[in-house]
Amino acid sequence: MIELKNLSTVFGQGTVNENRALNRINLKVNEGDFITIIGSNGAGKSTLLNLVAGSLSPTEGAVFLNGRDITREPEYKRARYIGRIFQNPLLGTASNMSLEDNMTITHKKGFKWLKRSLNSRLREYFRSELKQLNMGLEERMKENLVMFSGGQRQALTLLMMVLSKPALILLDEHTAALDPKNAEIVLELTNRFISEYKLTAMMITHNMSHAIEFGNRLLMMDKGEIIFESEGEAKRELTVEKLIDRFHQIRHKTFEDDKTLLSE
Amino acid sequence: MRFSGFPGDERIRFIFGKRDGKSMIEGILVEGLIYGIMVLGVFITFRILDFPDLTVDGSFPLGAALMAQCILTGVNLWLALLIAFAGGVMAGVVTALIHNHLKVPNLLAGILTMTMLYSVNIRVLGNRANVPLLNEETILTKVSEYFSGVIPDEYILLLFFIIVALVIKTAVDIFFRTDLGMTLGAMGNNEQMVISQGVNPKTLKTIGVGLSNGLVALSGAFAAQYLGFADVGLGQGIIISGLASVMIGEFLIMKSNRIGVLTFCALIGSILFHAVVYFGRYYGYLIKMTPNDLNLIKGILIIILLVLAQSGKLKKVSRKVVAEK
Structure with missing residues (x-):
């Protein structure tokens, strides 16, 4: 479905600070894939998602969606079929607007016209969908989102994104800013929605056991390259120890060097 | 007539001249309502879009100039209002396009x-800086004639502008309750969210800033008819008046997320602001103030409001900390 061909990103090209954030990445994401991505800070995970989402343009290479070259398509156009959740729970919703207004804007993608679609039928639909979150939010539809916790807002962002039926979802450490309990809840919801709605997803995580537990494919990144990939049966048999061993084999690094990989 | 270089002087003469028999209250209210339409525009850019837009200092006299020229050339007066509005929209669109496509900061x-x-x-005014309209037929003279005898003369304009301001306020309220309006509100709050929805924020900014300046020009069109002239200097300090009015409105009335309440605050703010200016203008001489000092006073008023708003914020924060403990 999504295909990345020979994708490279260089920051500060031609300067002393030249930094090759991604180095000739080739990746094919199939429909229904749930890919988890791990790697130390600066490995290029977020850059990779930024290129897929369109908030960054690659220095070289191209992005294809179902065979169509979308490399030059701006982010807002790609957003109509690519859903994205950020680490910062405030980025997915508007704080100074009520829950129902937020949902009116987000439950469908694309330009909004001069009509008022929020009516009792839509409210009823929102109410029934909100019940899935088990957070009691269906009783707080007129409240402004400033009143909600980070976990609640991230769960909402997730629900609203799922309702807009994106072809691909990108999760950029979307539970990292939450407390452990809320992170667990949001992650469970993510997993449930992905399998229930048969979504295609790419998820960055710092937590190796999550990367192993969720999804059907796993990518390990380092210094702008995908250094290890595992899927299906082989992925199911992975353990955290095996992953670390693999990393050592490939990069010939000592344990001290890759503490960052293990952090969090 | 003493020339002071301050356009307000002619206004004073007109409003308080004996031949009109207008009262102080009516002067404040009518002017507050006319300029209130402009305040609604400023409210949209500053508060909803988070796009501090200084175009208004030019689009207000543009509305006045277009209206004056239409009156002089005998264009249908209601069509003239529409032309003034459209002119303002175009001015706003130009600002938005410069900002969007040349990546210039919105202030610049x-x-x-x-x-x-x-x-x-000046071109619109026919290469003149000032065009008098005192003996021309305007919407206001028409309205006054039509209702003369039905309603006491001194209340006709007041009632007319109450209705005009409420109609425009309601239209703005309805707009911001549509899907498009809500998305504009979301953009001022969180631009990334709008991008994630597949909406181009540049398009939204163009619509929002255009709409805002359309209202400002409409306000200018009414002001020209009320003052009896269009002057290229009419826009001087409009942004400050608008901002001060928005802030007074916010300061006096409880915070709310209901658009109807917010626009109402903007109108009330405008009336109160004009009351302050009025007293500065007429009783300022007691502290040896001249009309030329008014801009200084307006600026100081905004600074005072900013200080008050910030100390209010500080109080809230400290209260919250105490509550959490």
Whole structure:
């Protein structure tokens, strides 16, 4: 479905600070894939998602969606079929607007016209969908989102994104800013929605056991390259120890060097 | 007539001249309501879009100039209002385009358009800086004639502008309750969210800033008819008046997320602001103030409001900390 061909990103090209954030990445994401991505800070995970989402343009290479070259398509156009959740729970919703207004804007993608679609039928639909979150939010539809916790807002962002039926979802450490309990809840919801709605997803995580537990494919990144990939049966048999061993084999690094990989 | 270089002087003469028999209260209210339409525009850019737009200093006299020229050339008066509105929209669109496509900061984009509009406005006025309308037929003279005898003369304009302001306020309220309006509100709050929805924020900014300046020009069109002239200097300090009015409204009335309440606050703020200016103008001599000092007073008023708003914020924060403990 999504295909990345020979994708490279260089920051500060031609300067002393030249930094090759991604180095000739080739990746094919199939429909229904749930890919988890791990790697130390600066490995290029977020850059990779930024290129897929369109908030960054690659220095070289191209992005294809179902065979169509979308490399030059701006982010807002790609957003109509690519859903994205950020680490910062405030980025997915508007704080100074009520829950129902937020949902009116987000439950469908694309330009909004001069009509008022929020009516009792839509409210009823929102109410029934909100019940899935088990957070009691269906009783707080007129409240402004400033009143909600980070976990609640991230769960909402997730629900609203799922309702807009994106072809691909990108999760950029979307539970990292939450407390452990809320992170667990949001992650469970993510997993449930992905399998229930048969979504295609790419998820960055710092937590190796999550990367192993969720999804059907796993990518390990380092210094702008995908250094290890595992899927299906082989992925199911992975353990955290095996992953670390693999990393050592490939990069010939000592344990001290890759503490960052293990952090969090 | 003493020339002071301050356009307000003629206003004073007109409003408080004996031949009209207008009262102080009516002067404040009518002027507050006319300028209130402009305040609604400023409220949209500053508070909803988070796009500080200085175009208004140019689009206000643009509306006045277009209206004056239409009156002089005998264009249908209601069509003239529409032309003034459209002119304002175009001015706003120019600012938005400069900001969007040349990646110029929004403040600078507004200043650019405002500066260019100064020349445009003189052109519209027929290469003159001031066009008098005192003996022309305007919407206001028509309305006054029509209702003369039905309603006491001194209340006709007041009632007319109450209705006009409420109609425009309601239209703005309805707009911001549509899907498009809500998305504009979301953009001022969180631009990334709008991008994630597949909406181009540049398009939204163009619509929002255009709409805002359309209202400002409409306000200018009414002001020209009320004052009895269009002057290229009419826009001087409009942004400050608008901002001060918005802040007074917010300061006095409880915070709310209901658009109807917010626009109502903007109108009330405008009336109160004009009351302050009125007293400065008429009783300022007691502290040896002249009309030329008014801009200084307006600026100081905004600073005082900012200080008050911030100390209010500080109080809230400290209260919250105490509550959490």
